[in-house]
Amino acid sequence: MKKVLKITIITTAVLLVFPLISHAQCKAFAKKICKEELSPYTHDGNYHAAILTEGEEAELYKTFYSDQDYRISICGSGNLPDVEFKIMDASKNVLYNNRNSNYSGIWDFKLESSQQLKIMVKIPAGDASEEPTSGCVAIMFGFKVK
Amino acid sequence: MNIKWIKIKSLKLLAILFSAFFIASCGSGGDKQREPEITVDMTEIDQELFEDIDEAKKIFYSLPSPLETAMLIRSAGAQYDAELLNSVDNAQNYTTNKSMALNLGIYTCDLSFASLYDQTQASISYMGAAKKMADGLGILDAIDEKTIENLEENINNREKIMDIVSETFLNSSAFLKENDRAALSAIVLVGGWMEGLYIATELVNRGTFEDNKLVIRIVDQKLSLEIVMKLLEENQSNPDVAGLIEEISELKAIFDQIKIETSVIEPVHDPETNVTTLKSKSQSNLTPELFIELSEKVRSLRNTFVL
Numbered sequence: 001m002k003k004v005l006k007i008t009i010i011t012t013a014v015l016l017v018f019p020l021i022s023h024a025q026c027k028a029f030a031k032k033i034c035k036e037e038l039s040p041y042t043h044d045g046n047y048h049a050a051i052l053t054e055g056e057e058a059e060l061y062k063t064f065y066s067d068q069d070y071r072i073s074i075c076g077s078g079n080l081p082d083v084e085f086k087i088m089d090a091s092k093n094v095l096y097n098n099r100n101s102n103y104s105g106i107w108d109f110k111l112e113s114s115q116q117l118k119i120m121v122k123i124p125a126g127d128a129s130e131e132p133t134s135g136c137v138a139i140m141f142g143f144k145v146k
Numbered sequence: 147m148n149i150k151w152i153k154i155k156s157l158k159l160l161a162i163l164f165s166a167f168f169i170a171s172c173g174s175g176g177d178k179q180r181e182p183e184i185t186v187d188m189t190e191i192d193q194e195l196f197e198d199i200d201e202a203k204k205i206f207y208s209l210p211s212p213l214e215t216a217m218l219i220r221s222a223g224a225q226y227d228a229e230l231l232n233s234v235d236n237a238q239n240y241t242t243n244k245s246m247a248l249n250l251g252i253y254t255c256d257l258s259f260a261s262l263y264d265q266t267q268a269s270i271s272y273m274g275a276a277k278k279m280a281d282g283l284g285i286l287d288a289i290d291e292k293t294i295e296n297l298e299e300n301i302n303n304r305e306k307i308m309d310i311v312s313e314t315f316l317n318s319s320a321f322l323k324e325n326d327r328a329a330l331s332a333i334v335l336v337g338g339w340m341e342g343l344y345i346a347t348e349l350v351n352r353g354t355f356e357d358n359k360l361v362i363r364i365v366d367q368k369l370s371l372e373i374v375m376k377l378l379e380e381n382q383s384n385p386d387v388a389g390l391i392e393e394i395s396e397l398k399a400i401f402d403q404i405k406i407e408t409s410v411i412e413p414v415h416d417p418e419t420n421v422t423t424l425k426s427k428s429q430s431n432l433t434p435e436l437f438i439e440l441s442e443k444v445r446s447l448r449n450t451f452v453l
Contacts, residue, residue, distance in 0.1 A: 042213070042308050042309070042312065043309075044312065045319075058203060059206070060206040061207050062373070063210065063369040066366075069421070109422040113426045114428070145217055146220070
């Protein structure tokens with residue numbers, strides 16, 4: 001019975017503590033790595049980050065405004081393969097795919113009219129015979145102050 | 147009891163629980179062909195964009211931050227008007243989580259607005275008011291005494307101040323999300339968004355409607371309102387959020403009367419600057435009468451937030 005209790009305590013502790021550690025690491029990673037990539041654009045202050053595993057996707061919806069200069073910075077922690085992302089408009093047309101830019105983590109753009117865009121982020125699936133890797137992925141936005 | 151069996155069961159349980167933390171289902175979306183229409187009604191299309199959301203994917207709804215909102219107002223050529231901002235004296239009145247979260251967003255927007263217009267003393271005061279809200283919500287270390295000192299030391303350096311404001315907002319929202327308080331984080335964002343909308347509509351009321359760039363910015367908020375609703379609906383089990391959905395729905399009813407038509411977007415990449423321009427044109431049917439209805443609703447909602 002002692003062993004059962006021990007396992008229960010360890011399991012509970014791991015489940016409670018692990019997400020906090022992961023989140024904290026994710027925030028530190030987003031601030032130190034991803035935010036730096038926004039320079040010379042000003043970070044808007046929003047925070048979007050999550051732990052993703054190889055093969056997983058995330059989506060972000062945001063309105064971008066006309067006549068503003070934007071930079072999107074998307075980065076994954078070092079243990080992950082290159083993060084793939086594409087930008088789609090409201091009619092689901094693909095406007096940009098970083099596969100065509102050697103998986104660049106940043107994209108600079110401006111708009112002639114305001115649009116709601118969807119950003120699809122994907123961690124490519126790894127070798128099926130190996131354990132899939134998980135890591136932090138952050139999506140950050142910068143703009144030029146006018 | 148067989149300990150080995152328990153171990154295996156426990157490990158299996160552990161694996162299942164870990165998987166629950168990490169696994170989201172995979173979906174794929176092929177590149178769609180461009181649609182042949184020249185113009186599209188954004189009202190219907192925006193809903194379509196959300197239709198194929200896979201519930202199991204990680205979804206983010208990103209509203210303009212208070213800093214971006216303030217920048218959009220400034221870049222539209224608007225003038226600073228201190229009277230429009232929420233008085234810092236009101237900070238002591240906010241004691242509930244909902245009022246503190248809403249006013250953390252509102253004060254952060256006011257702080258951003260004051261900072262962008264080089265209003266040094268107001269910036270310090272609004273940082274203090276935002277700190278009071280963050281402290282009240284138990285947001286640790288987002289804004290501390292060092293932040294205020296840092297702001298005072300760099301008060302004539304707008305770029306540095308922008309960094310400080312952006313950093314404090316990131317710290318606040320990250321803290322709330324990390325601590326399973328996403329509902330409060332959503333309320334903060336809605337507060338900041340509403341304050342920006344209030345400042346913009348009031349500034350138009352004090353100027354002219356025709357050829358006013360701020361009017362375009364206000365129409366654009368119809369697009370962000372869709373995201374506001376999604377963000378709130380995601381957290382509607384929270385009673386404060388549920389109440390906010392009802393309030394914002396009244397505003398949505400007015401925005402629903404505004405139609406935005408936009409042409410197909412053509413991305414044009416400039417290899418010299420490495421900047422892509424998304425070329426398109428859009429137009430709306432916002433009339434001065436509908437604008438008055440909208441601005442009155444915004445004023446009434448915002449006033450309930452700052453009471």
